[in-house]
Amino acid sequence: MTTLTTWLRDPNPASRLQARLGQGYLGWLRFRRNPLAMIGFLIVSLLLLMAAFAPLVATHDPITQNLTQRLLPPLTAGHLLGTDEFGRDIFSRIVFGARVTLYIVGLVAITAPIFGLLIGTVAGYFGGWVDQVLMRITDIFLAFPKLILALALVAVLGPGIENAVLAIALTSWPPYARVARAETLTVRNADYIAAVRLQGAGAGRIIWGYVMPMCLPSVIIRVTLDMAGVILTAAGLGFLGLGVQPPMAEWGLMISSGRKFLFEQWWVATMPGLAIFIVSLGFNLLGDGLRDVLDPRSAGK
Amino acid sequence: MASTDTAPPRRRSRLVHNLKRLGATVLALAATFLGLMLITFVIGRVVPIDPVLAVVGERATTAQYEAAREALGLDRPMWEQFVIYVRDALTGDLGTSIRTRTPVAEDIARYFPATLELATIATIFGVLLGIPAGVLAATRPGTWIDQLVRLIGLMGYSMPVFWLGLMGLLLFYGILGWVGGPGRLDAGFEMMFEFDVPRVTGMILIDTALAGKWDIFRNALSHIILPAGVLGYYSMAYISRMTRSFMMNELSQEYITTARVKGMPEWRVIWVHALKNVMVPLITVIALSYANLLEGSVLTETVFAWPGLGLYITTALFSADMPAVLGGTVVVGIVFVALNMFSDILYRLVDPRAR
DSSP: OHHHHHHHHOSSOSSHHHHHHHHHHHHHHHHHTOHHHHHHHHHHHHHHHHHHTHHHHOSSOSSOOOGGGTTOOTTBTTBTTOBOTTSOBHHHHHHHHHHHHHHHHHHHHHHHHHHHHHHHHHHHHHOHHHHHHHHHHHHHHHHSOHHHHHHHHHHHHOSSHHHHHHHHHHHHSHHHHHHHHHHHHHHTTSHHHHHHHHTTOOHHHHIIIIIHHHHHHHHHHHHHHHHHHHHHHHHHHHHTTSSSOTTSOOHHHHHHHHGGGTTTSTHHHHHHHHHHHHHHHHHHHHHHHHHHHHOHHHHTO | OOHHHHSOHHHHHHHHHHHHHHHHHHHHHHHHHHHHHHHHHHHHHHSSSOHHHHHHOTTOOHHHHHHHHHHTTTTSOHHHHHHHHHHHHHTTOOOBOTTTOSBHHHHHHHHHHHHHHHHHHHHHHHHHHHHHHHHHHHHSTTSHHHHHHHHHHHHHHHSOHHHHHHHHIIIIIIISOOSOOSSSSOHHHHHHHHHHSOOSSSOHHHHHHHHTOHHHHHHHHHHHHHHHHHHHHHHHHHHHHHHHHHHHHHHTSHHHHHHHHTTOOHHHIIIIIIHHHHHHHHHHHHHHHHHHHHHHHHHHHHHTTOOSHHHHHHHHHHTTOHHHHHHHHHHHHHHHHHHHHHHHHHHHHHOGGGO
16 A cells, blocks of 8 residues: 555656556545545445445335335334335435436536537637637527526427436536636647647647647536536426426435425425435535645635 | 717727627627527427417317418418517517417516515525625634535535425424415415505515505515525525625735724724625626526425416426417526626626726
């Protein structure tokens, strides 16, 4: 272990890999000093583990109904968080719901930033009227309230998990385009870009291979910070009945079904909300911490 | 303006500059508006609901169907349909709702005041609590007050608004009974408001106050306080966070040091000198949070059965009433854009450095 850390801390790295890993290690050390960020990291890791091993963690099947066990309060034998109106174990449904949430978040986290990166780098690199047109389009999408646009899109596409992902992705790319454009403007006149161009590289190659990697860190930070928002939007769509459809276990949908028994059986709506809250908080804390580590401008503060 | 003719040349050039900026702003506004219309137009055309069928019904003959199709203008080329769509919207015609059979613009005029009332009170909560909290946190960085403000803000960014609304209902209405339940009024007062109070603004609190019906006013207040508080919490989370960062920045400026060296009391340095300068960027933040509340109202209104624009859009969505959905979307989009522009202009008026 000690040889590994000395290798990582070597001020004169022998290879590119060693230098990169060393940088990563230093970042991790800085990250570890931030207790709130560590809590966020822990929550997100737990969520990932819970989703990966859902069948092992859950005590019951999330879909099978058992009407003799309806609406049992929390801490009744075998049901840690109680049961819902169909006698399904709420804890198990929350555990399986983590998969749905991660699925939505994962897909949005891949599609929206890639799209935003493409638009932003192209706009920033070419400048001129390309920039004008692309940024005007970005502004129009930014001008729309996200949830309302997502609602209108779901109205067209029809409710469902894939369409919810599409609607959220289509409404959340503009900030990434803005960030990517700003980063592109700072590097597009750099000498190393000129050097690549003189070697005969085309615009596509320059953007893909030399501009985009420079935009990645700031976009990744933005993505982590936005994850909580994506979770909330997805849950909101589910709550309105426009996202994931029953009997699938999705946290927003579970809250919506618990609404009917709010005053008598409070736990049905409360528990999945707590899950959303904790997970969003985790992503927010993690995002804050990552920003401090990856973004040198805010590291000093 | 006659006075500008006699103004020194420097002022005139500033006027020209301002006019140019105004022109650019108006142009950007027009482009955004067109884009907004284009998006809703495309959504309206690709939706798998036949608008003609929705009007004439399933049992219409082919001739009736064709007649209705022509009446709706759907037989014309796409670009012409779009031009007509924009022209109609500019004259306040957003189509006719399939569900209520009344013009969408009329429906929205009836539903919008409820949303406006809610968002306004929520913003007042957010400003009154958020700014002092942000200032306190900025003047005591690292202390428990700072941590508490940060935690409250973080929670606001992590809690689903519909869940917080439900929890609020459970606690303050179901268990404690301190506030009114869902809806804008109790059922009994609903009728009284319907018949005894003339509609002036459509906002219950203002209309009942104008009519002097204080019992209805009190009832309305007990209903609005919880949803407005829930939305206000989110507004506060955002405003306090921004206030803190602006204030921190301001307190490190040299004029603050000068004021302190002069022996000015600390409260005056913070609450008068620094806050005055913080207010400038804060205006933008407040306008933005106001605009965001309109969005947050979609979910809040569903939870509280609040008959506002958000509830109108979602209800329309479930009855496949596309004109209503798109009309509502356009209106929210326009209000959103207008608020952004407004804050931008206000910013320039208030901050001499931005001119």
